[in-house]
Amino acid sequence: MAEAAKSFYVDHFCCPVCLEVLKDPVTIPCGHTYCMDCISNVWADVDQNGVYSCPQCREAFSSKPALNKNIIFAEMIEKLKITSDQTTHEKQYSSEVVNLECDSCTGTKNPAVKFCLQCLASFCELHLQPHFESPAFMKHTLVQASSQMQKNICQHHVRLLDIYCHDDHQCICYMCMLDSHKDHKTSSVESERIKNQKTLEGTKTQWQQMIDQREEGLQELSRAVTSFKSFTQAAEDDTERILTELMSFIKERFSKVKELIKTHERRELSRADELRFRINQELTDLRTNTAGIEELLATTDDIVFMRKYNLLQAFPAYKDLSSITYHPCESSGTISLSAQGVCILYLFSYEHLCCAASRAEDQRRFSALFL
Template identity: 40%
Template structure:
């Protein structure tokens, strides 16, 4: 019981202080219930930094939790051991085995006889030491599990072991159900099992050392993974920051260029308006002077007044039409900045690709075009019946009435490179794959699935692919 309790303390969760449920191991090596550590880390989600409740080591980003199957199996065995211990304690309420010969007050038994199948106290065991016939009985330390040593079929002590069926049997069993089986005495089997136990026990230190080495390797790999992930995050942040800064700069330059040209055009339009307003003022003044000449009736006076104010050319003058056409094109501004934007976008995609590698929906192309072999297996098989067909003027071929022609390619010039759907017979053909495809699934660097226009569901390694930047 003390041993079971000591081991149970080792498998308690330091958060809920109960036996681990769905045990998980976090990067620092401490173990918790899955629900307990998930609840703790959910509360730390806003900070973005997650810590171990036991040693306070912090992790960024949040570690992925996986069930510790080895620990779970050990816990199941511990629960079963504890259950058996509880049953034994319940059957031995006083903690001692009672003497079967004592009447009235039962004394503590010190020995159990495997021949009598009874337990004896210090007084009642004496005949087994003094009577010659009883002295040959097999005595063991007092146990309350004598019935477990009895054959349920023959009510005799199980003193043999059947290696064929791997179970304890009595002498009668060896002559009945186990007749012909390989049997040995329980003592001999114990000796053999003891040798196996010593060997197994001798292997445990090396196994522990191997597992501890593997634990360290996993921890190192995990730390390396976390360092790589953090470096990738920092690279991504730097790339996006540079792109945002570049875009902000270009936006500012384009805005300033548009505003500068807008100001120039507005200034030109305002000068034209000022000129037109001045001409309107002059025309209104001339109109007023003309109005004054209208009432003069004396011809000489009218002519003299007219000539003093106007000339014939000025009266007949036709003003040219004035229009304002903007010389500024916003399209040209955007067109001038597009090359630098395209170049920066390509650099951005290439930088992201170096950090993340291939991603689903990337456009890719094969570094070296491939030829895919396919087979056409029509079902049901097809034949062509040319009953009633006339002769072919191009080939001069006239199939006889009622003939079944099994190779239509000879008649129609069918090419083996055509798609299977256009074929009516059984054959193999090939198709070249060299177009731009779309990455549909990424199950590791050696298991990529790409849909090419020529071939859907291409499978292969990322080393055969090249990223295509679809930027105009």
């Protein structure tokens, strides 16, 4: 089924330019769909003559069409990829589980269905019956038979690795505890797994809260950037309206004010981009680590759990993101004062030149220039 799904989206969601599965699919007016980068590169060569056409049907367009993302294609490709990845993971997992043979069968070996943690042996359905019928075996613990169980037995003492050594951070057997791990701090693997599982669950909850905070922070950041862009556009429009009546020497000051606005906008947008990049990076790390925790929490084998848990103990430190301290509009007063300063300069220049004029003829000339 996974192969069919893979073949389906390769055949139906293939870019005609690069002949691979569509990446960032966009649809042009004629209805054909391409990768965003592929169609952009094709049309980049015709930007000079201004003739744009579809690489498939050759339909020409008088102007460069807008490239709108094909949301349906993008969602279907993503879902099919997820299905394919899950199936591949299941195949990899199933390949690790090898059917064991019954240790009690003579001659032809029957497949084992259970493994006894006390007997340290695998049993088929037939030879498993004494564990259900005889009181001597009633307290034995049975688990699913798999090749993984062989890794849970001490190679030196042929005993179950059911003890955890805190000093060496590894699973050992009872004889190891009395021998090479003597005087070490130990506890049962089961109890240690329960304790560490609670720690992981707490970490997962904490990281989920951080994910929620950062998603909310990104939304707040987007709103702040939108508001700031609207403000800078309004400030620029007001400044242009005021400065259209000024002389050439006033226009020079207008250019400085406009450059101040642009500089401020670039600086604040740069800050916003840096903050957005950091939050997205932390979101990616948190989601990846959370997925690893979920996979570890789903592990049923205590020993495998403890081995992998030791590899996950070095968690990165994340600061609590309670709010987004990004308020670019607080500097609006500076830009408004700059615009007002130009107006004051205009009025001052007009009054100063008119008063300094010795003749009515000069006053009329200055009035014509400034008003």
